[in-house]
Amino acid sequence: xPAKNYAATRFSALDEINGxxxxxxxxxxxxxxxxDHGQEAAPIVANNTMFIxxxxxxxxxxxxxxxxxxxxxxSYQPHPAxxxxxxxxxxxxxxxxxxxxxxxxxxxxxxxxxxxxxxxxKVIWKTKLGDINTGETITMAPLVVKGxxxxxxxxxxxxxxxxxxxxxxxxxKILWRAYATGPDRDVxxxxxxxxxxxxxxxxxxxxxxxxxxxxxxxxxxxxxxxAYDPDxxxxxxxxxxxxxxxxxxxxxxxxxTTTLFARDPDTGEAKWALQYNPHDEHDYDGINEQILVxxxxxGKPRKVLLHPxxxxxxxVVDRESGEIISANPYGYVNSVLGIDLKTGRPxxxxxxxxxxxxxxxxxxxxxxxxKDWNPSAFSPLTGLMxxxxxxxxxxxxxxxxxxxxxxxxxxxxxxxKAGPGGNxxxxxxxxxVERKAVWTIKEDLPLWSGAMATAGGxxxxxxxxxxxKAVDAKTGELKWQFKTGSGIIGQPVAYRGPDGHEYVxxxxxxxxxxxxxxxxxxxxxxxxxxxxxxxVMADLKTKTAAGGTLYVFxxxxx
Amino acid sequence: MCSPCRNPERSxxxxxxxxxxxxxxxxxxxxxxxxxxxxxxxxxxxPNEVSVTSLFPNGATPPRPPDAIGRRxxxxxxxxxxxxxxxxxxxxxxxxxxxxxxxxxxxxSGHWRYGGRIEQIYESIAQGRPNGMPSWQFVxxxxxxxxxxxxxxxxxxxxxxxxxxxxxxxxxxxx
Numbered sequence: 160x161p162a163k164n165y166a167a168t169r170f171s172a173l174d175e176i177n178g179x180x181x182x183x184x185x186x187x188x189x190x191x192x193x194x195d196h197g198q199e200a201a202p203i204v205a206n207n208t209m210f211i212x213x214x215x216x217x218x219x220x221x222x223x224x225x226x227x228x229x230x231x232x233x234s235y236q237p238h239p240a241x242x243x244x245x246x247x248x249x250x251x252x253x254x255x256x257x258x259x260x261x262x263x264x265x266x267x268x269x270x271x272x273x274x275x276x277x278x279x280x281k282v283i284w285k286t287k288l289g290d291i292n293t294g295e296t297i298t299m300a301p302l303v304v305k306g307x308x309x310x311x312x313x314x315x316x317x318x319x320x321x322x323x324x325x326x327x328x329x330x331x332k333i334l335w336r337a338y339a340t341g342p343d344r345d346v347x348x349x350x351x352x353x354x355x356x357x358x359x360x361x362x363x364x365x366x367x368x369x370x371x372x373x374x375x376x377x378x379x380x381x382x383x384x385x386a387y388d389p390d391x392x393x394x395x396x397x398x399x400x401x402x403x404x405x406x407x408x409x410x411x412x413x414x415x416t417t418t419l420f421a422r423d424p425d426t427g428e429a430k431w432a433l434q435y436n437p438h439d440e441h442d443y444d445g446i447n448e449q450i451l452v453x454x455x456x457x458g459k460p461r462k463v464l465l466h467p468x469x470x471x472x473x474x475v476v477d478r479e480s481g482e483i484i485s486a487n488p489y490g491y492v493n494s495v496l497g498i499d500l501k502t503g504r505p506x507x508x509x510x511x512x513x514x515x516x517x518x519x520x521x522x523x524x525x526x527x528x529x530k531d532w533n534p535s536a537f538s539p540l541t542g543l544m545x546x547x548x549x550x551x552x553x554x555x556x557x558x559x560x561x562x563x564x565x566x567x568x569x570x571x572x573x574x575x576k577a578g579p580g581g582n583x584x585x586x587x588x589x590x591x592v593e594r595k596a597v598w599t600i601k602e603d604l605p606l607w608s609g610a611m612a613t614a615g616g617x618x619x620x621x622x623x624x625x626x627x628k629a630v631d632a633k634t635g636e637l638k639w640q641f642k643t644g645s646g647i648i649g650q651p652v653a654y655r656g657p658d659g660h661e662y663v664x665x666x667x668x669x670x671x672x673x674x675x676x677x678x679x680x681x682x683x684x685x686x687x688x689x690x691x692x693x694x695v696m697a698d699l700k701t702k703t704a705a706g707g708t709l710y711v712f713x714x715x716x717x
Numbered sequence: 718m719c720s721p722c723r724n725p726e727r728s729x730x731x732x733x734x735x736x737x738x739x740x741x742x743x744x745x746x747x748x749x750x751x752x753x754x755x756x757x758x759x760x761x762x763x764p765n766e767v768s769v770t771s772l773f774p775n776g777a778t779p780p781r782p783p784d785a786i787g788r789r790x791x792x793x794x795x796x797x798x799x800x801x802x803x804x805x806x807x808x809x810x811x812x813x814x815x816x817x818x819x820x821x822x823x824x825x826s827g828h829w830r831y832g833g834r835i836e837q838i839y840e841s842i843a844q845g846r847p848n849g850m851p852s853w854q855f856v857x858x859x860x861x862x863x864x865x866x867x868x869x870x871x872x873x874x875x876x877x878x879x880x881x882x883x884x885x886x887x888x889x890x891x892x
Binding site: 689 | 805806808809810812814815816817820821822823825826828847848849851889891
């Protein structure tokens with residue numbers, strides 16, 4: 160699975176590559192994906208085979224790691240509908256496949272989940288889960304839990320109603336679907352539902368916290384990460400932003416958008432929920448990763464999850480009860496003054512709330528958040544969380560928007576800009592116990608790649624101009640870097656090759672929301688373009704070009 | 718009588734839109750009706766013939782001169798203004814923004830994937846295009862599509878974006 164384990168630590172126990180020898184790291188082999196859009200997927204390794212999924216048209220390659228140069232073992236082209244590219248909000252990305260028990264599972268942009276025989280690439284089943292004519296796409300990497308493939312949808316910028324669906328691993332049959340909005344029966348909220356905070360309890364809140372039937376086009380899509388605690392038998396995931404972005408068209412808390420759910424994977428039933436950003440008015444999705452760790456809080460061991468939210472706060476949440484233990488900003492934030500631990504709700508800065516017809520200046524973080532989808536890592540050796548994130552702010556003007564199925568349902572004009580200091584990205588090592596940053600690396604461009612930590616005392620990440628970096632996990636000191644062919648927005652992984660040695664892999668290829676200006680050949684003169692991202696990425700075309708290449712690194716053979 | 722109302726199939730589609738959209742559509746139609754008495758062009762049909770290629774094998778006849786209807790819309794200020802309204806009301810802006818593009822391609826760059834003559838733009842809007850451009854011919858009437866084409870064409874004038882709202886892109890926020 161892309162996150163390495165159910166706890167989603169992205170920590171590799173391999174230690175052959177370490178601070179003393181990483182400077183010798185060199186390319187073992189490279190492979191062109193043939194697709195020059197944003198490569199957000201994690202390479203997956205199982206049975207001496209590496210599996211990668213490209214952005215649309217979602218080609219799957221299996222590379223044979225037992226042979227020199229890792230030649231293609233098989234490839235599979237799902238031929239998704241070309242029109243699906245027109246309803247994908249932020250480049251036509253795919254966040255990767257997942258492997259389980261001889262099968263490879265992945266999603267296509269046009270809303271299919273496909274199971275392949277990992278040995279041969281033959282289709283075992285294919286299930287259609289959505290309709291691009293409602294604006295629905297799928298970009299997330301599925302997760303397999305207890306014989307079920309868990310899949311969520313994308314389309315929060317098109318008024319898509321969010322859901323998480325479980326499919327039978329053997330047949331692809333839909334076993335349950337939990338919507339993010341609507342009546343309790345649709346959200347799979349039953350008598351066993353007990354949230355920690357009063358405002359997250361009540362009947363049919365997915366309807367009553369919306370005007371009229373706005374919940375039907377209210378977003379809450381699930382395009383991020385799922386973690387699983389086998390002991391508690393709970394899955395954890397967050398939902399996306401409410402739609403439209405113009406908050407005046409949807410008075411109320413807009414449940415259950417931007418919400419952390421704990422669910423029983425067997426039935427889908429929700430055990431509790433925690434809405435991060437009730438009535439969100441800045442596009443602060445709740446889909447970022449949750450890392451499951453057991454740590455001491457005030458001297459007592461607690462089962463917690465760590466979640467760096469788009470709203471700029473690092474939530475430490477008791478994953479049994481849903482109580483927020485702490486929530487602290489991990490970068491510059493002025494839109495949220497703090498998280499009220501008595502109510503679980505953010506205290507909003509009234510000066511940064513958005514209104515129709517008014518330009519509100521310098522809202523920090525910007526719409527893509529202090530951090531977007533790109534996942535953090537956690538090292539049990541250092542006890543630190545490694546957060547690749549942004550330092551961006553924005554100007555925002557809301558305007559009224561009509562719902563027309565299959566078209567954008569946004570209603571805001573946004574211009575993003577660099578945050579304080581001018582550096583657009585930051586890589587922060589965060590101590591969740593002390594609730595503070597231990598060190599921070601400033602990066603010129605926003606960080607849109609994931610992070611990976613290893614037992615070799617290293618942390619890996621990439622930059623949008625193509626540098627792949629290894630830094631010391633304790634100090635942040637740069638130990639090694641390599642310039643790849645295009646900007647990096649992928650997820651680094653480490654694996655043990657058939658020869659017993661450690662390898663590190665990353666997909667290079669700029670794109671995604673932050674890189675849309677390059678992947679989509681957009682015009683840098685319109686700062687409102689790409690939902691305001693062009694405003695702060697106008698120079699990206701001068702720093703990198705589109706591409707799609709897998710790089711695999713190893714130490715020289717001795 | 719606005720042209721959408723004459724077509725029962727189209728009326729059905731519009732009825733499925735939310736009330737705001739319907740009201741907006743009718744308002745635009747009313748604007749058009751008034752404008753016809755002034756100088757805003759109107760049209761009962763799209764272009765006669767449009768090729769999206771510039772390859773014509775064996776010296777075959779190249780496309781006919783610019784479409785006469787298209788010439789009436791291109792550069793017409795009232796048509797462009799109506800087109801801009803529609804561009805917002807039909808959520809075109811959610812993909813193309815103020816010409817820079819996003820989910821959809823840039824319209825201000827001067828590069829047109831499927832041809833930049835106004836009748837070619839008309840057909841791209843009416844028919845849709847395979848990589849994600851929806852087909853609008855069952856929602857909008859010919860005059861509205863011509864208006865949209867006139868507005869889209871006007872964006873490609875190589876000048877600074879007319880519509881950016883605020884700060885220069887290279888500014889950063891003071892804490």
